[in-house]
Amino acid sequence: MEITVRGLWTLIHGMGFGALYLLACSGALVELYRFTASSPPSEANPGQERFLKGYLVAMVVLAWASVLTGAYVIYPWYRTAPPPGTTDLAMFPQRLLMASSTTIGWHSLGMEWKEHVAWFAPISITMVAFVFIQYGRDLKNHRQLRAAVLCFAVVSFVAAGVAGFCGAMINKYAPVQGGHTIQLSQGEEK
């Protein structure tokens, strides 16, 4: 069992940062709503509030780590141009997708959309975390502020979802490969 360095980075970007962020989003949305809208102020628990602040900061780190590794580590491998005369495009994912009418959409729609929409996730969640850290349970008293924060949190979730879906599909049709091979385990012959 082995994996290439580029494959490992893609895994870290997509499964490590991106998927973990998406998982965290649903929890954050529920908790944000619960903390700022549903329970009466008398039930305020500083420990839980501190936990949610830490949770949101972790989400900010995940979101930025995901877009930065995507744009500056994986995307350059994805868009590498093949030398003239190259016939095997397996190491050039963008050109591989563009070479067939059945897969070109994953680049022209999927990657073109993903590379930009993904950035709304870290921008939005950074704002959400800042506002929650600043106001905490006091957001209950700022109804319109709270509604806007929840809308941005939802958009952050949707943006990350679109980017994650497109990324998974692109990697299915044209995986980013290459670099050193890392041996994970030795298989036994049957």
Next chain:
Amino acid sequence: MNMPNSAASPNRSALTNGSGAAAILAAGIGSFSLALLACAGDKLAAVKNGLIFYKPTGPLSGVTTGAILIWLVTWVILEWRWRNRTVGIGRIAAIALALLGLSLLLTFPPVVDLF
């Protein structure tokens, strides 16, 4: 849009809404800047070349770096101006959400292709 600090509802909240409004509007402006730069880079070759800050990543490096700078600078300025004020949050939130909605539209390739 701004009101004096004393206009806040003192019996309900000790904090003014200015800081939150600044963060929300800045996020809307930052997102819209990203969409606008991406759209401009897609349509104008000169802009596209100017946005290549880091060659391996191409114009995406300039689009995102530019948008992040606009977002952070806007945020700092708005925070400085509104930090201790109570502002018309309804209108500001509506503008921020409209900018965010436009940003989502402008980053969707079939919409960009209409221009």
